Amino acid sequence: MTRLNVNVDHVATVRQARGGIEPDPVLAAYMAELAGAEGIVVHLREDRRHIQERDVWILRETVKTKLNLEMASTSAMVKIAADVKPDMVTLVPEKRQELTTEGGLDTAGNLKEIKSVVKQLQKEGIFVSLFIDPDPAQIKASLATGADMVEIHTGAYADAPDEAGKDAELSRIQKAVKKAYDSGLRVSAGHGLNYFNVVQIAKIEEIEELNIGHSIISRAMTAGMDLAVRDMIGLIRTGSL
Numbered sequence: 170m171t172r173l174n175v176n177v178d179h180v181a182t183v184r185q186a187r188g189g190i191e192p193d194p195v196l197a198a199y200m201a202e203l204a205g206a207e208g209i210v211v212h213l214r215e216d217r218r219h220i221q222e223r224d225v226w227i228l229r230e231t232v233k234t235k236l237n238l239e240m241a242s243t244s245a246m247v248k249i250a251a252d253v254k255p256d257m258v259t260l261v262p263e264k265r266q267e268l269t270t271e272g273g274l275d276t277a278g279n280l281k282e283i284k285s286v287v288k289q290l291q292k293e294g295i296f297v298s299l300f301i302d303p304d305p306a307q308i309k310a311s312l313a314t315g316a317d318m319v320e321i322h323t324g325a326y327a328d329a330p331d332e333a334g335k336d337a338e339l340s341r342i343q344k345a346v347k348k349a350y351d352s353g354l355r356v357s358a359g360h361g362l363n364y365f366n367v368v369q370i371a372k373i374e375e376i377e378e379l380n381i382g383h384s385i386i387s388r389a390m391t392a393g394m395d396l397a398v399r400d401m402i403g404l405i406r407t408g409s410l
């Protein structure tokens with residue numbers, strides 16, 4: 170059965186909009202685990218736009234399933250990962266101006282650097298995954314780094330404007346997953362997956378786990394709106410919940 174890892178970055182995005190203490194991604198992670206998530210994912214960005222170091226440290230203490238830290242392959246982040254010791258790290262490309270992680274890691278173009286970061290993390294006992302596009306050259310390079318897993322970027326599939334485009338992207342993903350799996354890499358997938366497009370990806374047998382954030386946080390906010398408003402009206406009218 171494919172496992173679900175929930176990315177709680179956008180709980181922190183809402184918190185950072187006010188610079189306060191709520192909503193807390195740590196609490197959201199706890200609720201996600203209670204609901205059956207088998208892993209929690211956070212991306213500690215260089216600009217700290219959502220997840221903060223404090224979150225990662227507390228999650229390290231509280232997550233009972235598996236903590237997957239997404240990070241850029243910089244020496245500053247390697248030091249944080251070595252101190253925090255998440256269960257796994259996913260290396261992602263990072264650009265300051267992007268709204269979200271846009272493309273996969275260019276492992277083929279930065280083989281030496283990425284191989285060195287993979288080695289440093291594995292020496293700390295951390296399982297390492299590389300977030301890559303469904304591209305045979307990136308899979309070959311990922312294998313050469315010694316990484317344990319690749320996370321196949323599903324963004325182009327999710328953003329395909331029509332059925333033909335979606336089918337083409339799905340087929341690229343299926344081939345890439347098979348190539349990675351057959352070469353001995355463990356395989357996950359994620360980015361842009363939602364309640365409309367996840368089923369086709371979940372059907373790919375070699376994918377062990379899916380990393381999903383935005384659509385789950387969006388649904389939590391809208392599905393929870395009814396209760397939140399009723400509670401506030403009750404409090405205003407009666408003075409208690």
Ligand code: PXP
Nearest residue numbers: 270300359360361380381382383
């Ligand atoms: N996987 C990786 C490597 C990501 O960077 C992200 C976004 O932070 C996700 C999965 C989740 O993407 P989404 O928020 O679109 O579900």
